[in-house]
Amino acid sequence: MMLTDVTGLCGHASALAACALLVPAVRRLSLPRISLLLAAIFIFALVPLNGLPLAGYTRGMVGDFSISSVLLIGLAILRPYGILVSEKSRLHLLRLIALVALIFYPMTLGVTLYDPYRLGYGDAGFFSVVLLVALLTWWRQSNLIVLSIALATLAWCLGAYESSNAWDYLIDPLLAGYALLALLQDARRRAKVGAPTAR
Secondary structure, eight states: OHHHHHHHHHHHOOOOOOOOSSEEEHTSSOOOHHHHHHHHHHHHHHHEEEEEEEHHHHHHHHOOHHHHHHHHHHHHGGGGTOOOOOOHHHHHHHHHHHHHHHHHHHHHHTTOOGGGGGGGTTTTHHHHHHHHHHEEHHHHHHHHHHHHHHHHHHHHOOOOOOSSEEEEEEEEHHHHHHHHHHHHHHHHHHHHHTTTOOO
């Protein structure tokens, strides 16, 4: 098994484990029991069934998760242990992902004659923009964005996934959909309670 298979499968196994935390009864368990349950799901997802682990089936359907997705999955798993990020920082990351997705995916699918996906193969201008975004968000103290960009860039440099395109490390379609839905849900919640939008 290649390293790229291990990283891809572990991302999906982590996502399957994190799904258990969506069940209210699981969230009411003690931390040791939550830990055992998450570990059991993670390991079970990696055990071959008819030659392919459960994580392999989900990976085959949707491909590898971006590093940004894996970061959010990891934070979801750590939440019961009191390791939290601020809602402001999380919203900043989701807004950036949604903005990039709304621009990037239509262009990639042929809405324009220019395909930005090719920039991810090592274009110096592209990585200069990514670095600039990281610096600006660091200045704005949006540390989750900085961490996401840093981890994605490191993983790309190490060749952690089968893809050699940096875009696949930064964003994926499921993450884009999640970001858009989460922002819509947040906007509806704030409209109901009249809460100000986090900036």
